[in-house]
Amino acid sequence: MSERRLVMVPGPINYEPSVLRELAVSGLDHTSPEFVEIFADALGKLREIVYAGKEHQPVVIAGTGTLGMEASVTNFLTKGNRVLVVSNGYFGDRFKELLSRYPVKTDVLRPDTIGNGVEASRIIEVVEKEGYDLVTLTHVDTSTGVLQPIREVGKKLRNTGTILVVDGVCSVGGEEINLVEDGVDVLFTGSQKALGVPPGLAIIWLSPKALEKLKELKEPLSPYYMDLKKWVEVMRSYEEKKPVYFGTPAVNLVVALRKSLELILREGMENRVRRHMVLSEAFREAMKALGLGILASEKYTAHTITAVKLPSGIDAGLLVSFARSAGVAIARGLLKEVNYFRVGHMGPVNANDIIATIAVIERALYRQGYLSRLGDGLLRAQEVLARHGF
Amino acid sequence: MSERRLVMVPGPINYEPSVLRELAVSGLDHTSPEFVEIFADALGKLREIVYAGKEHQPVVIAGTGTLGMEASVTNFLTKGNRVLVVSNGYFGDRFKELLSRYPVKTDVLRPDTIGNGVEASRIIEVVEKEGYDLVTLTHVDTSTGVLQPIREVGKKLRNTGTILVVDGVCSVGGEEINLVEDGVDVLFTGSQKALGVPPGLAIIWLSPKALEKLKELKEPLSPYYMDLKKWVEVMRSYEEKKPVYFGTPAVNLVVALRKSLELILREGMENRVRRHMVLSEAFREAMKALGLGILASEKYTAHTITAVKLPSGIDAGLLVSFARSAGVAIARGLLKEVNYFRVGHMGPVNANDIIATIAVIERALYRQGYLSRLGDGLLRAQEVLARHGF
Numbered sequence: 001m002s003e004r005r006l007v008m009v010p011g012p013i014n015y016e017p018s019v020l021r022e023l024a025v026s027g028l029d030h031t032s033p034e035f036v037e038i039f040a041d042a043l044g045k046l047r048e049i050v051y052a053g054k055e056h057q058p059v060v061i062a063g064t065g066t067l068g069m070e071a072s073v074t075n076f077l078t079k080g081n082r083v084l085v086v087s088n089g090y091f092g093d094r095f096k097e098l099l100s101r102y103p104v105k106t107d108v109l110r111p112d113t114i115g116n117g118v119e120a121s122r123i124i125e126v127v128e129k130e131g132y133d134l135v136t137l138t139h140v141d142t143s144t145g146v147l148q149p150i151r152e153v154g155k156k157l158r159n160t161g162t163i164l165v166v167d168g169v170c171s172v173g174g175e176e177i178n179l180v181e182d183g184v185d186v187l188f189t190g191s192q193k194a195l196g197v198p199p200g201l202a203i204i205w206l207s208p209k210a211l212e213k214l215k216e217l218k219e220p221l222s223p224y225y226m227d228l229k230k231w232v233e234v235m236r237s238y239e240e241k242k243p244v245y246f247g248t249p250a251v252n253l254v255v256a257l258r259k260s261l262e263l264i265l266r267e268g269m270e271n272r273v274r275r276h277m278v279l280s281e282a283f284r285e286a287m288k289a290l291g292l293g294i295l296a297s298e299k300y301t302a303h304t305i306t307a308v309k310l311p312s313g314i315d316a317g318l319l320v321s322f323a324r325s326a327g328v329a330i331a332r333g334l335l336k337e338v339n340y341f342r343v344g345h346m347g348p349v350n351a352n353d354i355i356a357t358i359a360v361i362e363r364a365l366y367r368q369g370y371l372s373r374l375g376d377g378l379l380r381a382q383e384v385l386a387r388h389g390f
Numbered sequence: 391m392s393e394r395r396l397v398m399v400p401g402p403i404n405y406e407p408s409v410l411r412e413l414a415v416s417g418l419d420h421t422s423p424e425f426v427e428i429f430a431d432a433l434g435k436l437r438e439i440v441y442a443g444k445e446h447q448p449v450v451i452a453g454t455g456t457l458g459m460e461a462s463v464t465n466f467l468t469k470g471n472r473v474l475v476v477s478n479g480y481f482g483d484r485f486k487e488l489l490s491r492y493p494v495k496t497d498v499l500r501p502d503t504i505g506n507g508v509e510a511s512r513i514i515e516v517v518e519k520e521g522y523d524l525v526t527l528t529h530v531d532t533s534t535g536v537l538q539p540i541r542e543v544g545k546k547l548r549n550t551g552t553i554l555v556v557d558g559v560c561s562v563g564g565e566e567i568n569l570v571e572d573g574v575d576v577l578f579t580g581s582q583k584a585l586g587v588p589p590g591l592a593i594i595w596l597s598p599k600a601l602e603k604l605k606e607l608k609e610p611l612s613p614y615y616m617d618l619k620k621w622v623e624v625m626r627s628y629e630e631k632k633p634v635y636f637g638t639p640a641v642n643l644v645v646a647l648r649k650s651l652e653l654i655l656r657e658g659m660e661n662r663v664r665r666h667m668v669l670s671e672a673f674r675e676a677m678k679a680l681g682l683g684i685l686a687s688e689k690y691t692a693h694t695i696t697a698v699k700l701p702s703g704i705d706a707g708l709l710v711s712f713a714r715s716a717g718v719a720i721a722r723g724l725l726k727e728v729n730y731f732r733v734g735h736m737g738p739v740n741a742n743d744i745i746a747t748i749a750v751i752e753r754a755l756y757r758q759g760y761l762s763r764l765g766d767g768l769l770r771a772q773e774v775l776a777r778h779g780f
Contacts, residue, residue: 001424005417012419012641023413023588023642027395029402029719030589034391062590063453064637067615074613098614192638198413199420200452200590200640223464223613224488225457245724247454248582250590251402252413253643329419334635 002327008357009331010142010170010305010344011193016263019196022256030249038258039238039249045261049269050187050205051178057211059204059231060257062250065169068188068202070098071226073134076163076186076210078219079103081133084126086110086118088300090143090334091167095136102221107132114338115144115307117300120152127153127162134163139171143334145296145307145342147175154183163213169193172203173264174276174304174346185210191253194276194304196260196347200253206232263348276303279345279354282384286358289380290365295340304346310339314370322364328357351390355381392717398747399721400532400560400695400734401583406653409586412646420639428648429628429639435651439659440577440595441568447601449594449621450647452640455559458578458592460488461616463524466553466576466600468609469493471523474516476500476508478690480533480724481557485526492611497522504728505534505697507690510542517543517552524553529567530560533724535686535697535732537565544573553603559583562593563654564666564694564736575600581643584666584694586650586737590643596622653738666693669735669744672774676748679770680755685730694736700729704760712754718747741780745771 007014028035039060046058061067073095077083083106085095092108099106109126111118127135135157137148150166157164165186168177172187174194179187185207192199206214206228214220214228222228230246237244264272280303284294287308295307310316316332320341323330333340343357358377365371397404418425429450436448451457463485467473473496475485482498489496499516501508517525525547527538540556547554555576558567562577564584569577575597582589596604596618604610604618612618620636627634654662670693674684677698685697700706706722710731713720723730733747748767755761 001417001422003416003418005422007417007419009419009421011638014417017414017416020414020416020642024407024410026393026407026410027391027397027404027719028393029397029399031399031721032391032395032714032719063457063615064640066637067453067457070613070615101614190638192641198640198642199638200643223460223616224491225453225460226613226615247456248401248580248589250454250588251582252410252588253590324422329417329422331421 006328006353006356008343008345008353009329010342011190012199013193013196013344013347013349015196015198016260016348019256019260022259023198023252025252025255028251028255030251031243035251036238036241036243039254040241042254042258042261043235043239045258045265046203046205049173049261049264051180052205053180055208056179057206057232057235059206059228059235060249060254061202061231062200062247063202064199065188065190065202066094067226068190068204069095069167071202071222071228072165072186072188072204073099073136074102074222074226075220075228076134076213076217077102077104077221078217082130084109084130084132084135086123086135086137086148088117088138088144088146088148089141091141091169092138114335115146115295116297117146117148120149123153124156127157132162134165136165136167138167139177140175140302140304142170142305145302145305146300147302148300150182150184158183163210170302170304174273175302176273179205179207191257194346197253197257200250201257204228276346278385278388278390279349279351280306282381283343283345283354283358285384286377286381290362290371290377295338305342305344307333307340307342310341311370312339314365314368316341318368319364322367323360326360326363328360330357351385396718396743396746398733398735398743399719400732401580402589403583403586403734403737403739405586405588406650406738409646409650412649413588413642415642415645418641418645420641421633425641426628426631426633429644430631432644432648432651433625433629435648435655436593436595439563439651439654441570442595443570445598446569447596447622447625449596449618449625450639450644451592451621452590452637453592454589455578455580455592456484457616458580458594459485459557461592461612461618462555462576462578462594463489463526464492464612464616465610465618466524466603466607467492467494467611468607472520474499474520474522474525476513476525476527476538478507478528478534478536478538479531481531481559482528504725505536505685505687507536507538510539513543514546517547522552524555526555526557528557530565530692530694532560532695535692535695536690537692538690540572540574548573553600560692560694564663565692566663569595569597581647584736585647587643587647590640591647594618666736668775668778668780669739669741670696672771673733673735673744673748675774676767676771680752680761680767685728695732695734697723697730697732700731701760702729704755704758706731708758709754712757713750716750716753718750720747741775
């Protein structure tokens with residue numbers, strides 16, 4: 001395999017080489033003043049990318065997005081609490097599956113059809129009627145490419161006792177999130193998607209309201225390793241340059257995270273979000289020009305990942321394996337009831353990657369006899385890219 | 391800071407440069423055939439370093455040793471179960487603290503004095519009398535440098551219903567462990583110590599007995615992310631080259647792990663254990679030649695880490711910060727009731743590192759006025775090294 005392969009699955013991705021080089025840092029232990037500075041800097045930058053203030057606390061723990069998910073709910077729940085899960089796919093449903101291990105009652109709200117999100121008004125209505133202790137939204141569901149808007153719900157819940165947890169695994173660093181304006185209490189993500197760092201870090205942001213709840217809640221359901229009270233203390237100690245110990249931070253990944261955040265802030269979050277919008281538009285439009293449908297409805301389209309529907313005659317497995325053999329890793333669908341494939345376009349993705357990916361998909365469809373000519377997808381993408389000055 | 395600094399804390403350590411380079415691997419996603427091969431190879435090698443058979447299952451999860459600890463106990467316990475924790479320090483006590491969050495009853499067995507281990511006969515007697523569902527041993531407690539022998543206890547428990555969990559965080563890859571002969575059911579470690587891989591991986595080995603219990607136990611207490619049933623399925627799927635998804639593996643760390651395991655097996659575990667024995671002996675003897683005491687008693691001395699006692703007049707903080715400023719990172723004690731410092735000597739540590747570390751400690755003690763002349767520690771270490779042909 002050539003290491004130059006394009007990794008267009010919805011995470012892991014193609015990382016910036018400068019970020020990868022940071023992973024090989026030597027001579028650094030978790031309590032050295034140099035690492036303490038780096039970790040503190042990374043935490044500060046984590047606030048910046050989601051427009052959080054000093055009063056928000058980011059937390060970085062060795063683990064995956066799923067660890068982030070479990071920590072994000074269990075720390076704010078106690079026995080008998082009620083949770084509303086808004087699910088637009090596999091990862092929304094994961095909240096439900098996860099919570100079934102805990103002594104809480106969980107209701108699930110789903111869109112009318114796969115590919116839609118749930119109307120904010122519907123969510124608010126149910127929450128007002130039922131008075132949940134915690135509500136979860138999946139900002140972008142990696143299985144469907146559906147983006148669930150946050151702000152309207154967040155504004156409504158902000159001054160209530162309900163904690164709003166947002167799964168930002170497939171969105172943070174690519175989609176617009178403003179912790180304050182969006183009224184998010186707990187946001188979590190993994191490192192290997194739009195944040196552009198190899199997998200192994202779960203990152204969680206806590207609002208002042210969440211921090212208050214953390215302090216007050218008696219007998220939270222969190223496992224020991226996911227005890228955010230302990231982790232918040234550790235993070236604060238690093239920011240105060242007097243590190244305390246709970247578990248050894250994933251030093252090398254944190255150093256790489258700092259580097260990636262530096263690159264993200266140099267680009268600027270607004271530019272970055274716009275880039276994700278333009279590149280995803282080019283990709284979606286190309287797929288449509290090839291006669292394919294997008295799983296996510298227009299109103300709820302994510303910009304970090306696209307799920308593309310295939311006619312029943314086309315074999316998604318064949319398409320994906322041809323693309324891989326041609327040097328572009330894309331992913332099969334996660335839902336069994338739909339014939340589709342998924343393409344991630346996030347982090348340091350660029351127009352070259354998008355063009356090459358569209359080209360491979362065209363050739364794969366041509367081989368399977370679905371297309372009788374090549375070039376329509378590329379042409380459409382070119383038009384979109386040119387229109388946006390790319 | 392020079393990245394050539396010696397990292398002689400008890401983990402993180404100085405990694406092999408070839409292992410660090412692997413971290414920067416590009417173009418690899420978690421389902422690519424290339425990564426599947428690498429992960430399967432790493433799992434096979436993980437069996438080899440602890441002399442496990444095909445019937446043992448290693449599991450690699452993104453997280454720290456503490457995650458490994460929580461997964462290792464909660465999957466084998468159900469409400470009302472009884473646990474015996476054998477604790478020789480901070481990390482033994484961590485089992486107790488962790489288990490206090492779960493509906494089980496935990497008893498703790500401690501040595502008569504700090505620095506001792508617990509007699510196997512005493513453990514066996516208590517287990518036979520009380521009939522615990524699970525017993526934990528800390529093979530090497532990083533806080534005290536005490537090694538708790540496993541085999542006698544393991545042989546006794548092997549044919550009983552009791553699950554033997556061993557914390558190998560500060561031992562696997564440096565101390566001798568033979569899963570079969572030692573009768574260990576669940577062994578866990580972190581990547582950043584004697585295994586020689588940057589922090590971020592928890593590794594767990596399960597015996598056939600543990601795998602059976604995993605299958606049979608109704609309502610285990612494990613959190614969702616730590617559900618070993620799910621992870622065992624994932625590991626087996628990678629070994630069968632048909633990966634299933636639960637959480638994204640820490641791809642780059644796993645690639646580095648494979649490399650480090652390759653180096654470990656090339657050296658050979660017997661040679662590796664002997665190297666740890668010789669280097670730790672040289673270090674201990676040097677400390678004694680300087681008039682310092684070793685916290686661990688001779689019978690229970692670890693070979694991966696040494697805790698060195700200081701006379702009350704010597705400031706451990708000053709000693710550690712001088713050493714750091716001189717390019718050797720060593721660690722303060724974790725227990726408050728003893729004036730001591732800790733030195734890790736594990737993984738790819740060599741005689742040069744040991745000599746340089748002893749030299750720095752000599753100079754630090756000389757500066758503080760504790761030593762009136764230099765060289766006694768070095769001379770003693772030289773004699774030990776030369777005697778062993780190093």
